[in-house]
Amino acid sequence: MCxxxxxxxxxxxxxxxxxxxxxxxxxxxxxxxxxIMGGLIPHARFTTVxxxxxxxxxxxxxxxxxxxxxxxxxxxxxxxxxxxxxxxxPLAIVAGHQWWRLVTAGxxxxxxxxxxxxxxxxxxxxxxxxEFFGTARLVIFYFLATVAGFWASMYWSPAISVGASAGLMGxxxxxxxxxxxxxxxxxxxxxxxxxRWALYGLALGFLLPGVDNAAHLxxxxxGFLAGIVAGPPRLLGWTETVWRVVAGLCIAIMAYSFAxxxxxxxHAAPPA
Numbered sequence: 001m002c003x004x005x006x007x008x009x010x011x012x013x014x015x016x017x018x019x020x021x022x023x024x025x026x027x028x029x030x031x032x033x034x035x036i037m038g039g040l041i042p043h044a045r046f047t048t049v050x051x052x053x054x055x056x057x058x059x060x061x062x063x064x065x066x067x068x069x070x071x072x073x074x075x076x077x078x079x080x081x082x083x084x085x086x087x088x089x090p091l092a093i094v095a096g097h098q099w100w101r102l103v104t105a106g107x108x109x110x111x112x113x114x115x116x117x118x119x120x121x122x123x124x125x126x127x128x129x130x131e132f133f134g135t136a137r138l139v140i141f142y143f144l145a146t147v148a149g150f151w152a153s154m155y156w157s158p159a160i161s162v163g164a165s166a167g168l169m170g171x172x173x174x175x176x177x178x179x180x181x182x183x184x185x186x187x188x189x190x191x192x193x194x195x196r197w198a199l200y201g202l203a204l205g206f207l208l209p210g211v212d213n214a215a216h217l218x219x220x221x222x223g224f225l226a227g228i229v230a231g232p233p234r235l236l237g238w239t240e241t242v243w244r245v246v247a248g249l250c251i252a253i254m255a256y257s258f259a260x261x262x263x264x265x266x267h268a269a270p271p272a
Contacts, residue, residue, distance in 0.1 A: 047135045048126030051107075051142065052119055055164060058085065058107050059115050076111045079160050086261040088150045088161040088215075098264070100257035102154075106146030108162035118164040122171075129171045132178055134233040136240075136247035138171075141226050143250040145170020145219035152218030165201070166215040170223025172198050177227025 015021070059077075066072030066081040083089055086104030093101050109115035130138045149166025172194050179191025198220055205211040233240060 045127040100260040103257035139247040142167040145223040148222030149215035149219030153215040156214030166219035169219035173220040173223030174227030
């Protein structure tokens with residue numbers, strides 16, 4: 001789609017045949033796939049695969065930790081282990097000032113089926129968001145949706161909560177926002193498609209026991225607002241530098257949160 005007149009053009013066009021505006025490559029095409037582990041990671045899903053690897057690594061670590069403590073197995077992680085690894089737990093967040101849990105909770109999962117379902121959705125959805133918005137915005141959307149989702153959950157329920165679904169709902173919200181901003185038949189179809197995704201996700205949350213719908217709603221709202229503000233990447237201009245800086249800040253906060261999690265894990269104590 002031409003960034004100037006919004007006409008549909010081919011991927012081979014470098015100048016829009018309708019308005020003669022130069023057209024650059026998509027954000028996802030600016031990377032050389034050969035530079036990413038020799039092409040082992042699909043370049044259209046690079047950031048998505050990194051998130052999946054973090055989730056998988058933490059799940060394996062938490063499962064081994066749980067089995068070592070004699071409290072769980074590979075298929076289900078016990079609540080104490082989830083707490084030790086940084087699950088959302090309102091008393092620890094508010095009274096213990098452990099705000100980093102709002103980040104780490106989004107990378108933990110309570111069971112094998114839980115992480116497999118979320119990973120399946122993230123693999124496709126993350127690639128779509130990365131193609132439409134670029135890496136910087138994907139990182140920002142996922143981070144903000146995760147924090148906002150578990151912030152909402154913190155005030156909704158005192159129970160322990162984990163999962164990537166808050167971030168996933170944020171990505172769905174961003175795609176809905178793209179459809180709202182794109183005033184065309186294509187935008188309307190895109191908006192309708194992802195609204196259905198959001199409704200299906202919320203409906204399953206109400207039907208299945210133990211699902212944190214507050215995190216889903218918080219993530220969906222944060223992703224939608226961020227998508228409305230951000231919009232798709234521009235070819236030129238200082239705003240892209242700003243988004244990259246903000247994405248870098250989000251990554252730094254996530255790294256700090258994981259460091260706090262590791263420090264807490266070394267002398268973990270049972271919740272009050």
